[in-house]
Amino acid sequence: MSEKAYAAETTMKSSSSDQDTVEALSGPAPKYVTKLDFRLIPILGCTYTILFLDRTNIANARIEGLEKGLNMPANGYATCLWIFFIPFVLIEIPSNMIMGLPRVRPNWFLGFNMLILGVIVTCQGLVKSYRGLLACRFLMGIFEATLPAGAAFLIGEYYTRREASLRFACFFTFGVLGPCISGLLAYGIRNMNGIQGKEGWRWIFIIEGCFTLFISFFVFLLVPDFPERTKVLNANEKAHLLAKLRYDKGDQKISFQSVNWFKTIFDYKIWFPTLMFFCCDMTAASMASFIPTILTELGWKAAKAQAMSIPIWLTGIVAQIFGCWISGRVGIRFPFILGGICIVLIGWIIMIVYSNTHSVAPGVRYFALFSMSCGTFIQMAMTTSWMTNNLRGRASIGVGVAIILGLGNCANFVASNVFFKKESPYYPTAYGTGLGLTVAGAAICLSYVGILFIHNKKLDKKQAEFGGEDNQTEYRYMY
Template identity: 50%
Template sequence: MSEKSPPSHASVDGEKRDVLQIVPGSDESVNRGDSEPSDRILSTKIDFRILPILGLLYLICFLDRTNIANARIAGLEEGLNMPSTGYNTCLWIFYIPFVVFEVPSNMVMSWRRVRPNLWLGSLTFALGVLAMCQGLTRSYGGLLAIRFLMGIVETALPAGCAFLIASYYRKKELSLRFAIYYSFGQAGACFSGLLAYAIMDMEGIGGYEGWRWIFILEGLLTIVFSIPVLLLVPNFPDRAKWLKPAEQAALVARLEADKGEAKKELSFSDWKQVAMDYRIWLLTTLFFCADMSAGSLSSFNPTILSQLGWTAKRAQVMTIPVWIIGIVGGIIAALGVGKYNNRTAYILPSILFSILGWVLNYLQIDPPAVRYFAQFCISLGTFVQMPLYSGLLMANIRGKAAVSFGSAVQFGIGNCANFVASNVFINTQKPRYPVGFGTGLGITCFSFPLMLVLVGLFWRHNREYDRKVAAAIAAARDGGQVETTWDDQVYYRYVM
């Protein structure tokens, strides 16, 4: 890493600010263009180009990932004569490739000769073909093979989208953008329930059962959507030809001011260094804890609701409000973070909401409306946490290697929670599911002290950082020697 002289910033007094040499990354490091209309116009232009296409891509991924839960209560298990644990196996086998291929896929996407639109578009097309094949297979073994191949294809899509989003936005902008991105995924789950409600009436058309049409039509939708992905997904900021030259220069400049100058080429030592970063692994573990709840909702919510006394068709529709509360809660929390710049104040209460939902489900409190309310608590708590964990990680790491590796690990290892969720809801234990609800409760409870550990570590780092900043300011005022060896890729203030 190269040594840099810290940039000039104003002092923190209320008096007229003198220009001082202090450490990069200080809270006093203000981009003066932030308040200019041109800066806001550029941010809005990026929002309209980045968020709709990547958000819709995540919606499609979530649709193809969760529609098996809708197909289950529409007759999937009976149609393929699946064993008692067959549905669980179909779930966890999908996530095996997430562990193996997530990091390599983001490494490929970081190569300068790889264009994100071609990479993501081709994988979206392949995902659609495989999703359709789920509705055409005639055997349980065939379904397992298709699910595994779908996992290989889909592993690059959510992490690749997160990598691209993190590349375009400054630290203070990330939480809201990730909340919007995640809300598209939850909308996909809503859309899946609504589609399943309508498609179930296609029973017998073309000689196919209704559950087959769920897979076939939603897979066809994915294939069609691969075309706008190919056309609209942009390149990385330093190659963003869709921006005017002045806009591209302004974007790159403000990103470098916020995150430090990005390396053009990444060495093995860069990847090795970020692989040892405790922030990545702690925030991945927290994401894992939250994703246990998300995985349980996406895979078993229709099943659980159908066991509260509703018909299969009504249970499909009743899943929709559960997802909507997560969307609304996540966006409101992200707006609050943008205003007050405090993620911890939203994360800790949201963990408690999730814990309440798991407790109500574990105790099986009657009437059934109480357990339905429990699903809302889990959804609200979970989908406040997940975008904030992603935003917190991306805001606290710098450099293309760190962002690429961090987003891949968080989505890849974090999604391993689906292995757990897929295997603890045992069919023979329905409707009480003591192992499933007990495991979800335990993992969610674990996230609370873990978050406190993260806050403590960040606080200790920032206290030392502030001490160095104060010493630098004092030395500059006294005309003394100011340390000039701080590297803004390594040493900067963490956001919490």
């Protein structure tokens, strides 16, 4: 066959393949997408559950006597919270860069880190001093950093922009299950007080650390490789998946060595969502770290406070999945994020009124926590999905996910340092900070939409006049 004939045949096959892909995208999801859902989301979601379980169990341990048991200073609890996030923020970007290397396999990378994390979490229940607890919290930050960023990175590689929203919602739902399960476990584990001569708060750490070790073995066994190397799909399914992803998002297999890192790291399509995530994470961090404490201050004893925290998190789960499902159906993100911000504002305003007048009934303050949970978790899943929807290439997605889940979580530094013990139970400084950051999140969201709108209008005009190329700079962004 001549080179010209071969080229013509290749072009025809390529055109036919592209047409098939277009039809596949506009039609119902292929059956293998469900196969991927059951293989990816549960096990990767469990890594996110573990993160929140291990991160927030200190709040449950606190009301079971942690501070008194280790003779912690007045600011000791806050220090235990923020010291975790120093390595957590610094490690996530290099962690995803390592995971994206050709010879690194996600199951081994994530599984090993979770195994070490389980050992460290267990050690929290065995420490003899406050300094020992600080050391464990710092080490936890190192190994936990790899889990949410790596899991979200892998999920983003397998789904089209239309499919991603609901999958990220399911992924983040597993995260919300962390503090929900933590409260339930703490409610039961507290009855182990005195067994083997250990206080109940120590058993919270020990048992949940053993649970982390148990799950790590399933990560080794079940987490799949990147799409081009996956063994979860047969040859035809893998070929269709790769063609579909290439049509929707361009070539994702970009060598990390050939990336313009300055341009990638400082991409506004990463930083606007990251700032939005930071603003909404102030609410999530406040809830995760202080809900048990706030509930005890409403007059409930420790046991009841542990149990009453569970419905708050379940509300966030339902709102998150429903909101992201609707968003995926209509193919738009920002109205849902703004709606979530408005719902959170209701919660913070109630808290502000309570801190200023002390006349709001405790039940109304409890309702405010539901409002905050509902609006916050809609934002977190939707913002992450929105960011990955507008990035192209494995390097951009890997770095973007690491930045949004790493630097976005820096709100924990703020949350852990504005709930002053001397202001208990009204916390006016914390509530004012939360309200201010929530309003800032709305302003950032509207600004980002405006920038994307201007870009798309310019691209439409250019394509109408000259025709546009499908590359990173000639890419229509999703609202």
